Each structure stands twice: as C-alpha cells, then as structure tokens.
Amino acid sequence: MSQTNNQVCAARAADVLLRALGGCSVRLRMLAPAVPADPTEQLGLATPEFQDLALAPVVCRKARAAVNGNQLSTDQAARWDLLVSATAVEKLVGSLAYASASVLFANACGVLTGEGAELLEILSATQEPLLGRPYVYRLLVRAPLAQAV
Amino acid sequence: MQNAKDTFYTMLQGRLAALNPARTIVLRGLERPGTLVEENELPTAQVPVDAFRLQWTALQVTSASPLRWVAMECSIEYATDGSPGNGGMDRGRLLAAMDAELAAALGAEPHAVAKMNYANAGSGSSVTAMGTNIFWADPVFAAAAAAGERLQRTATVRVFAYQEAGEL
Numbered sequence: 001m002s003q004t005n006n007q008v009c010a011a012r013a014a015d016v017l018l019r020a021l022g023g024c025s026v027r028l029r030m031l032a033p034a035v036p037a038d039p040t041e042q043l044g045l046a047t048p049e050f051q052d053l054a055l056a057p058v059v060c061r062k063a064r065a066a067v068n069g070n071q072l073s074t075d076q077a078a079r080w081d082l083l084v085s086a087t088a089v090e091k092l093v094g095s096l097a098y099a100s101a102s103v104l105f106a107n108a109c110g111v112l113t114g115e116g117a118e119l120l121e122i123l124s125a126t127q128e129p130l131l132g133r134p135y136v137y138r139l140l141v142r143a144p145l146a147q148a149v
Numbered sequence: 150m151q152n153a154k155d156t157f158y159t160m161l162q163g164r165l166a167a168l169n170p171a172r173t174i175v176l177r178g179l180e181r182p183g184t185l186v187e188e189n190e191l192p193t194a195q196v197p198v199d200a201f202r203l204q205w206t207a208l209q210v211t212s213a214s215p216l217r218w219v220a221m222e223c224s225i226e227y228a229t230d231g232s233p234g235n236g237g238m239d240r241g242r243l244l245a246a247m248d249a250e251l252a253a254a255l256g257a258e259p260h261a262v263a264k265m266n267y268a269n270a271g272s273g274s275s276v277t278a279m280g281t282n283i284f285w286a287d288p289v290f291a292a293a294a295a296a297g298e299r300l301q302r303t304a305t306v307r308v309f310a311y312q313e314a315g316e317l
Contacts, residue, residue: 031191033178040270042162043155044189048177106195 010135015085023057027112059083082139089137111141118144150219153283153310154205155267158186164254174200202226217312228301237298244300251304255288281311
C-alpha cells in the first residue's frame with residue numbers, strides 16, 4: 001500500500017516529536033529461528049538463541065496503575081508506556097519479513113531499555129493510525145514480577 | 150521421570166507424523182510435526198490450533214518394588230477453528246480427524262517402547278536406550294468444548310515407567 005503525503009507527514013512529525021521529547025533507543029529481544037533437525041530444543045534441553053534489535057526514537061513514560069473496579073490491580077509490577085516510531089517499526093517488520101507489526105510484537109520476548117536493564121514484558125501493542133496507516137505505536141510493558149514491591 | 154516424558158513425547162510425535170505427515174506447525178520459523186510439549190516451549194498467549202499440545206500433570210511414585218514405579222498423567226489438548234476456505238463449518242470434521250489420529254497413535258501396538266536417555270543428545274552423542282520400558286494406558290477423551298468458532302478437546306493418558314538407578 002503506497003503512503004499518501006498526509007501519512008508520510010504524520011509519521012515524520014511523530015518522529016520529530018519523539019526526538020524532541022527526549023527520544024531514546026530501546027532493544028526488542030527476539031528469538032532466533034529454531035535449529036532444524038535438533039530435537040533437543042523440542043525437549044527443553046537446549047536454550048534457543050536470542051537477538052536484540054534496536055528501536056528508536058522511543059519515548060518512555062510511567063503508565064498509570066491499573067484499576068479494577070475500586071481496587072488497584074493486585075499485580076504491583078511497574079508498568080511503562082513506550083511510544084515507538086512507526087518508521088522504525090516498519091523498517092524492522094520489512095527487514096525481518098514479518099506479516100505485520102502485531103506479529104512482530106507478538107513474537108518478541110520483551111523489551112530492554114538499556115544495558116543491564118531487566119527484560120520488560122510486552123502486555124499490549126496498539127497503534128495510532130492516520131487514514132489506516134500507523135504513525136506511532138504504543139507498547140504497554142511491565143517489569144518482571146520478581147521486581148514487584 | 151524426565152526420560153520417560155521425553156520418550157513418550159518422541160514416540161507420540163513419530164506415530165502421529167507417520168499417520169498424517171501433513172499435520173505440521175511452524176514454531177520460531179521452523180516447520181515441524183504438529184506435536185509439542187508446552188513446558189518445553191516459551192510461554193505464549195497464542196494457542197496453536199490443529200496441533201497436539203502435551204502437558205504433564207499428575208504424578209504418583211510407588212516405592213514398594215526395588216525399582217520405583219512412576220505413574221504420570223499426560224494431558225493432550227488440541228483445538229481447531231476449521232478451514233478458513235470453508236468458513237470454519239468443517240471444524241467438527243477436523244476435530245474428529247484429530248480424535249482418530251490420536252486414538253490410532255496411542256492404540257497401536259505395542260503399548261510400550263524402550264525408555265531412551267536424551268540427556269546427551271545435543272552434544273553430538275547419540276540417544277541411548279535404557280534398561281526398562283515405558284507403558285501407557287488407553288486415552289480418555291473429555292467432552293469437546295466450544296469457544297466461539299473454536300472446538301477443543303482434552304485427552305488424558307496415563308504413562309508408566311520404572312525409575313532406574315541413578316536416573317533423575
């Protein structure tokens with residue numbers, strides 16, 4: 001699908017805004033493809049390989065605490081919203097030959113926000129579209145339960 | 150116990166693949182027979198359909214005999230949405246086909262195979278046969294459940310093995 005001028009402008013404007021708001025780089029942790037004819041991975045004996053792919057610009061903000069009725073969620077692990085450039089996501093989808101961004105995020109093991117940072121679990125991935133084409137993606141991520149206080 | 154679980158999975162995967170080689174799944178970019186053990190895969194919210202998913206649930210160990218006797222319960226879940234080309238209206242037939250494949254694979258003789266040790270399979274060493282067999286009973290099929298357009302069923306089979314000396 002070819003992009004209209006409006007869609008290109010929206011994506012570029014979103015990229016500029018993300019950079020202006022202190023856009024950083026995060027890494028998407030993906031599983032490397034399985035090893036053919038290796039039964040040990042199917043038996044849980046071998047650990048699969050991982051690869052970290054850079055995504056930038058990204059703006060990270062603390063998400064609001066989840067509320068269930070009048071009670072706070074029992075899951076007290078910290079959550080963040082990541083606003084991710086659609087341009088960067090589209091490049092990754094194209095280079096890895098995924099069908100769509102939702103498939104890419106569904107196959108990701110998590111997000112790393114820096115060196116030595118814990119792996120954040122992707123809870124949901126949504127997009128903000130203009131005329132059907134996304135200009136920014138929003139990832140809701142959660143810290144590991146072991147980090148919950 | 151782990152060797153018995155691995156042996157049962159490998160046996161079942163081989164028999165199901167021989168019955169229907171076209172039943173395959175793509176997992177992490179690799180096409181393989183449509184049988185998997187959930188505890189050996191990465192946790193995911195996505196449920197693969199038209200495939201058999203094994204879960205090891207109950208466990209009983211009897212130490213009355215010199216070799217401990219282990220009884221394990223394997224829960225085999227499978228589901229289908231039908232064919233997209235048929236609007237999912239063939240999902241009952243596809244579930245029946247999976248019922249038949251599983252019943253044939255577990256009902257085929259012999260009901261026992263030699264227990265294998267896969268611990269060194271990844272380091273270039275071959276899989277070694279152990280001194281005892283594993284056995285299994287006939288499967289018990291639960292009622293089919295419908296969730297939207299998805300039809301699913303769970304079959305339970307009890308697997309028995311001797312725990313050999315030094316075996317984990």
